[in-house]
Amino acid sequence: MTSRTVYLDHAATTPMVPAAVEAMTRRMLEVGNPSSLHASGRTARRVVEESRETIAQAVGCRPGEVVFTSGGTEADNLAVKGVFWARRDADPRRTRVLTTAIEHHAVLDAVHWLEEHEGAEVELLPVDHHGVLDVEALRAAVERDPGTVALVSVMWANNEVGSLQPLEDVVAVTGPHGIPVHTDAVQAVGQVPVDFARVGVDALTLTGHKVGGPYGVGALVVRRELGVTPIVHGGGQERDIRSGTLDVPAIAGFATAVELAVKNQAEHAARVSALRDDLVRRVVAQVPDAHLHGAPIDGPGVRRLPGNAHLGFPGCEGDSLLMLLDARGIECSTGSACSAGVPQASHVLLAMGCDEESARHSLRFSLGHTSTAADVDAVVEAVAPVVERARAARA
Amino acid sequence: MRVLAAMSGGVDSAVAAARAAEAGHDVTGVHLALSRNPASYRSGARGCCTIEDSNDARRAADVIGIPFYVWDMSERFHEDVVEDFMDEYAAGRTPNPCLRCNEKIKFAAVLDRALALGFDAVATGHYAQLRTGADGLVEMHRAVDGGKDQSYVLGVLDQEQLRHSLFPLGDTPKALVREEAARRGLLVADKPDSHDICFVADGDNAGWLREKLGERAPNHGGDIVDDATGEVLGQHGGTYGYTIGQRKGLRIGTPAPDGKPRFVLDIEPVSGTVRVGPRERLAVTGLHGTRPRWCGTVPTALAGPGVTVQLRAHGDEHRARVEVTPDGEVEVELLDPAYGIAPGQAVVVYDGTRVVGSATITATDRVAA
Numbered sequence: 001m002t003s004r005t006v007y008l009d010h011a012a013t014t015p016m017v018p019a020a021v022e023a024m025t026r027r028m029l030e031v032g033n034p035s036s037l038h039a040s041g042r043t044a045r046r047v048v049e050e051s052r053e054t055i056a057q058a059v060g061c062r063p064g065e066v067v068f069t070s071g072g073t074e075a076d077n078l079a080v081k082g083v084f085w086a087r088r089d090a091d092p093r094r095t096r097v098l099t100t101a102i103e104h105h106a107v108l109d110a111v112h113w114l115e116e117h118e119g120a121e122v123e124l125l126p127v128d129h130h131g132v133l134d135v136e137a138l139r140a141a142v143e144r145d146p147g148t149v150a151l152v153s154v155m156w157a158n159n160e161v162g163s164l165q166p167l168e169d170v171v172a173v174t175g176p177h178g179i180p181v182h183t184d185a186v187q188a189v190g191q192v193p194v195d196f197a198r199v200g201v202d203a204l205t206l207t208g209h210k211v212g213g214p215y216g217v218g219a220l221v222v223r224r225e226l227g228v229t230p231i232v233h234g235g236g237q238e239r240d241i242r243s244g245t246l247d248v249p250a251i252a253g254f255a256t257a258v259e260l261a262v263k264n265q266a267e268h269a270a271r272v273s274a275l276r277d278d279l280v281r282r283v284v285a286q287v288p289d290a291h292l293h294g295a296p297i298d299g300p301g302v303r304r305l306p307g308n309a310h311l312g313f314p315g316c317e318g319d320s321l322l323m324l325l326d327a328r329g330i331e332c333s334t335g336s337a338c339s340a341g342v343p344q345a346s347h348v349l350l351a352m353g354c355d356e357e358s359a360r361h362s363l364r365f366s367l368g369h370t371s372t373a374a375d376v377d378a379v380v381e382a383v384a385p386v387v388e389r390a391r392a393a394r395a
Numbered sequence: 396m397r398v399l400a401a402m403s404g405g406v407d408s409a410v411a412a413a414r415a416a417e418a419g420h421d422v423t424g425v426h427l428a429l430s431r432n433p434a435s436y437r438s439g440a441r442g443c444c445t446i447e448d449s450n451d452a453r454r455a456a457d458v459i460g461i462p463f464y465v466w467d468m469s470e471r472f473h474e475d476v477v478e479d480f481m482d483e484y485a486a487g488r489t490p491n492p493c494l495r496c497n498e499k500i501k502f503a504a505v506l507d508r509a510l511a512l513g514f515d516a517v518a519t520g521h522y523a524q525l526r527t528g529a530d531g532l533v534e535m536h537r538a539v540d541g542g543k544d545q546s547y548v549l550g551v552l553d554q555e556q557l558r559h560s561l562f563p564l565g566d567t568p569k570a571l572v573r574e575e576a577a578r579r580g581l582l583v584a585d586k587p588d589s590h591d592i593c594f595v596a597d598g599d600n601a602g603w604l605r606e607k608l609g610e611r612a613p614n615h616g617g618d619i620v621d622d623a624t625g626e627v628l629g630q631h632g633g634t635y636g637y638t639i640g641q642r643k644g645l646r647i648g649t650p651a652p653d654g655k656p657r658f659v660l661d662i663e664p665v666s667g668t669v670r671v672g673p674r675e676r677l678a679v680t681g682l683h684g685t686r687p688r689w690c691g692t693v694p695t696a697l698a699g700p701g702v703t704v705q706l707r708a709h710g711d712e713h714r715a716r717v718e719v720t721p722d723g724e725v726e727v728e729l730l731d732p733a734y735g736i737a738p739g740q741a742v743v744v745y746d747g748t749r750v751v752g753s754a755t756i757t758a759t760d761r762v763a764a
Contacts, residue, residue: 320512323423323464393511 006330006378010307010368011159011187017212017257017369024214024253034246035237044248051255058262059185059206059221060195067220067238068251072186072207075220076106078231078242079182079203080153084114086227087150087180094150096121098141100133100165101351102158107184108347111153120150124351130295131163131352132303139173146177154181156188156204160348160364161294162308164192171200180226186210186218190261191269191305202226206258208250212369213257217250264369272367273297273306275376279365280309282380287387289314293349293362307367312354313387316361320390325363328382333364396515397421398561401501402455402463404448406576406583407520407564409455413579414563415518416459422518424456424463427505429472429496430594455581466508468500475499477594484604484635485611487664488739491548491708492592494753498551498688506559516559521545523750524565525557532691533557536748540568547705550743550753551688601636601644608635617667619647622660628671634664640677640735647671658735678732678762682706684725684742684754694751695719701747704729706736706756717744717751725754732762 007015016024032044049063056063069075080097087094097111101124114120123141126134133154142149152174157164167183174181180202188194190211196204203226207218222228222241234243261268277297284290291312295304313321318334325332334346345359365379398420400412416422426449449465456463476496483490506517522538523546535557538544552560564572576584591598604612612633619629628647631637636644641659651657651673658677661670682704696718703712704727714730727742736759744751 319464319466320508323462324512326462327423389512393508395511 004329006375007370008330008332008365008367008375008379010371011162011210011305011364011366012333013209013215014212014368015370016209016214016253017260019260020213020253020257023256024249027249027252030248032248034248035235044246047248047252048246051251054255054259055206055219056221058258059189059204060197061204061221062224064224064239065196065221067222067242068246069218069220069238069242070216070244071218072104072184072205072210073106074232075205075207075218076104076153076182076184077110078220078228079205079222080107080110080151081114081231082228082241083180083182083203083226084118084120084150085229088118089229090227091147093148095119096123096141096145096149097151097153098123098125098138098149099153100125100127100155102127102131102160102163102348103153103155104159104184104186107153107155121148125154127163127351129353130303131158131161131293131348132295133165133170135166135169135173138170142173142177142179146179149174149177149179152179152181154183156183156185156194157192157305158294158348159187160346161310161352162187162305162366163294164188164303164305167199167201175200187305189258190265191307193265194262196221203228208254208257211254211257211261213254214250217247217254219254268369269306272369272371273302275371275373276307276309276365276367278373279367279376279379280311282376283309283311283383286380286384287313290383290387293352293354305366307371309365309367310362311365312358312362313390314358314361315394316387316390317394318360318362320393321363321386324386324389325379325382328378328386330378330382333366334362397513398423398516398518399505399509399514400424400461400518401505401520402426402452403520403589404451404455404583404586405520405589406573406581406586407522407569409452409459409520409581409583410572410576410579411518411520411561411563412455412461413459413575413581415561416461418563420518422459422461423514424452424459424461425505426452426463426465427468427472427500428465429469429476429500451583451586455583458580458582466505468504471504472496472500475504480592480594481604481608481611483739484600485608485613485664486739487613487634487662489638489737490739491741492594493548493708494551494741497548502552502556502560506556510559516561518561518563520564521549521562522564522569523549523562524748525560525562528691530692535690535750536565537745537750538565542709543569545708546745546750547708547710547741547743550690550741550750552690553688554691557690601633604635605633608633613664614667617669619645619669619671621657622670622672622676628657631669634662634667634669637662637669638735639737645669645671662737674734676761677734677736679734679736679759680729680732680762681760682725682727682729682736682742682756683758684727685757687719687723687725687752687754689752690750693719697744697746697751699746701745703745705743705745706733706740712745715744 032040034045034048052063052066111122115122182203184205186207189206202223204221209215228241293310349359398415402408402424480492522543524536528534537546595603615633618627657671660672698716704715716728718726743753
């Protein structure tokens with residue numbers, strides 16, 4: 001039987017780092033609502049504000065630009081809906097929302113909701129076969145009628161195939177027209193350099209559990225000048241943009257994790273990408289027709305998250321591969337949307353020009369801070385028999 | 396054995412999976428997603444296609460302590476079961492989609508995939524019993540609980556399929572299965588039984604067909620005609636809304652001269668005619684069946700006190716003589732008449748409690764008018 005778990009699904013969630021567990025559990029034993037005025041409240045508030053400063057330092061923004069949320073999905077919804085509403089209220093002609101066809105559902109479903117309920121005109125911009133936004137398509141869409149664009153949202157790095165998006169180019173297109181840009185950077189923070197001010201976006205989503213922090217906490221970094229209409233109303237704790245009693249222990253753990261992830265980013269990326277490259281090469285050696293989806297890993301200037309290996313295995317169902325690997329203790333993902341547990345062909349792969357067939361025969365291995373060479377060995381050892389069996393199941 | 400337990404989210408398949416695991420098998424639970432768009436199917440918890448059912452199955456697997464996955468069989472299900480259901484109704488026949496699903500999906504597509512993936516058998520919560528006969532073949536028998544017996548809808552399984560099947564509930568009355576579910580901590584213990592056809596949301600077949608058949612329907616209305624006199628008694632909204640033997644929903648204004656209720660005798664999809672008449676005209680004394688599926692050795696003729704046929708799920712047993720023609724068709728002589736038998740239904744042949752096989756009814760012999 002399986003002696004140990006080979007966890008290669010860090011893009012779904014990654015283990016908490018011990019320092020974050022410690023920071024979080026320490027605060028769990030303390031009382032104090034950060035909105036209270038007494039000493040306990042002030043102590044709690046201090047933890048929140050220090051955490052805010054830590055995160056601001058790590059991602060290159062001002063502390064006042066960090067709005068804590070319940071996670072990445074809420075931050076994406078707040079950015080997309082909140083900015084859309086504020087911009088349209090300021091000028092009713094601004095009804096267009098431009099985003100990519102490969103966004104996470106937290107963005108895609110939010111923009112489609114705006115389309116259905118708020119009269120937004122949504123344009124899903126195409127990507128190339130590496131999963132990278134076609135900037136010229138964005139330029140054409142913006143310049144067709146810049147005054148009607150409420151918002152552009154382009155993810156920093158894609159969660160399925162790991163492609164890094166050309167945000168500097170996006171900002172260069174939107175900047176002259178004063179169109180705000182949001183980016184979902186939940187996959188990017190701690191994996192690649194992320195600097196809010198330097199890249200020049202207006203709003204940025206990050207989340208705790210992708211960087212070694214706890215679940216259920218995240219943040220929207222948003223420029224102070226950008227109007228954001230709240231989606232959660234109440235006590236107005238976060239700049240009146242977001243209400244709800246702040247989760248002090250989670251925020252403390254989140255900040256610790258972000259700080260460490262960013263501090264260790266370069267070293268982490270070098271180590272993990274070496275493991276990833278090894279995994280891809282050795283898997284392809286075992287299964288010659290297996291192929292990498294997304295940006296290539298060879299050559300200079302790799303436009304891909306360091307831990308992402310998204311592989312296609314022709315003739316297999318991704319579901320079968322996942323189940324057979326799971327039975328051997330190897331945990332990965334089909335990278336597909338999965339509401340009722342019913343797998344659907346990935347919208348990301350379809351947008352990259354894959355057909356339904358190749359969108360279904362794929363697996364995502366995502367490596368992270370606990371990944372080792374032994375994990376790679378385990379995959380390499382298992383992959384050939386597993387693929388053979390999965391192919392038989394398709395016959 | 397490595398066993399794949401098909402888990403619908405209901406109590407029966409949950410207990411079946413638990414029993415298979417307790418028997419020492421290496422069990423993996425799989426929920427079959429059959430609907431292409433879960434929201435469009437049942438909204439309640441009685442069918443087998445909802446997100447809620449999938450979650451119930453997952454929680455049962457957690458409690459049993461087995462891995463759990465969802466398999467998307469929706470395309471195959473649509474092609475092999477839903478399309479067939481529509482085609483059959485459009486042609487004026489009365490199909491049984493549950494048999495079709497067992498034949499084409501659960502014990503074919505799913506079983507084949509399971510075997511290829513390294514499983515030895517598929518376990519389901521069907522009520523039927525398997526034993527090995529003197530000849531070494533696996534025999535399928537009626538369940539101990541006659542009220543729940545589902546051997547009829549399994550009558551399409553051949554020897555190869557039976558060899559790789561497990562029905563852990565066949566020896567147990569349903570009431571005890573519910574008790575056992577509660578004892579095992581399975582939260583589905585008091586979930587209502589599923590009924591009807593899982594992909595027809597509210598059990599309204601005619602309404603579902605009216606909506607889905609569209610241009611495929613041979614007609615969307617026509618005459619209801621007295622079979623004896625030829626008199627037009629009323630109108631209907633599409634022959635697919637009717638099945639032979641149906642009494643309700645005819646909405647005939649004029650009562651029969653003898654005051655007796657009238658039943659659907661025949662459906663003519665091309666002319667759009669529904670023929671009605673008295674119950675005695677429904678009496679069937681013989682059947683012709685095609686596309687037989689035999690559980691074991693192919694018989695040539697079957698007769699004797701134990702030989703019976705069943706013509707619908709939970710229907711009566713009819714004493715019968717059965718003959719298999721040289722070209723493999725099935726002729727059934729009913730020793731006591733059956734009523735309301737429609738082409739498209741399955742005839743399942745039994746010898747005592749043992750299922751011999753099944754065929755699809757193509758024609759019936761009626762008592763002359």
